[in-house]
Amino acid sequence: MENLSQLKELKSSPELVEKLYQHSIIKTYEAGSIILNEDAHIRSIPIVVKGSMKVMRTEEDGREILLYYIKAGESCIMSFLGGMHNETSKVKAEVEEDAEILFLPVDKASLFIREYPQWLDYIFRLYHKRFEELLEMVNAIAFKKVDERLLNLLHIKAELTANKAIAITHEQLANELGTARVVVSRLLKQLEDQGAVKLGRNKIMLV
Numbered sequence: 001m002e003n004l005s006q007l008k009e010l011k012s013s014p015e016l017v018e019k020l021y022q023h024s025i026i027k028t029y030e031a032g033s034i035i036l037n038e039d040a041h042i043r044s045i046p047i048v049v050k051g052s053m054k055v056m057r058t059e060e061d062g063r064e065i066l067l068y069y070i071k072a073g074e075s076c077i078m079s080f081l082g083g084m085h086n087e088t089s090k091v092k093a094e095v096e097e098d099a100e101i102l103f104l105p106v107d108k109a110s111l112f113i114r115e116y117p118q119w120l121d122y123i124f125r126l127y128h129k130r131f132e133e134l135l136e137m138v139n140a141i142a143f144k145k146v147d148e149r150l151l152n153l154l155h156i157k158a159e160l161t162a163n164k165a166i167a168i169t170h171e172q173l174a175n176e177l178g179t180a181r182v183v184v185s186r187l188l189k190q191l192e193d194q195g196a197v198k199l200g201r202n203k204i205m206l207v
Helices: 014-023 077-084 106-115 117-143 146-161 170-177 181-193
Strands: 025-029 034-036 044-058 064-071 092-105 165-167 197-200 203-206
Touching: 014 092, 014 106, 025 044, 034 044, 044 077, 044 106, 044 170, 064 092, 064 117, 064 146, 064 170, 077 106, 077 117, 092 106, 092 146, 106 117, 117 146, 146 165, 146 170, 146 181, 146 203, 170 181, 181 197
Parallel strands: none
Antiparallel strands: 025 092, 034 092, 044 064, 044 092, 165 203, 197 203
16 A cells, blocks of 8 residues: 555545645554554554554453554554544554554544545444454454464464564464463464464464
């Protein structure tokens, strides 16, 4: 996604795309960078132009769990809603792979809703997608075994980077799944025995 004008909802409004770039600040980040912390004040809405981010939620005991990914051309709807209502962030956003991110001030995001129906369409599409992803996450936690969730997460990461070789630690996978590292290590060994993955040092290859 080199240019936001490629988005379906924004193609019919070059003026809106121009306004987005005009009023935003664009920054580049390396993988692992924290874009937004929980309880932080939300002053701008991030829109990913290149790369991807992941949105996490931290429990009271310090464990984290992955909520969803934000790909190129998408924004964080949680940040958008929090910023619109002058609330602090309920999630943490972290760069998954090197990213270029546009930061649109909250007041402009609110103004564009009234001025551009295409912007409202874009927001509603994101809201619908995130809602479906959260429903899928709840369904997975409630009804799927951890090994199924683990393998699904690996496939999602491979799709994001277009690479079957995933550079990640067992600890990082455990954090995203909301489980213990020893559980992930045991399940990865089982998946390797089944021929689904090959394990290396801080790297997992999907077969």
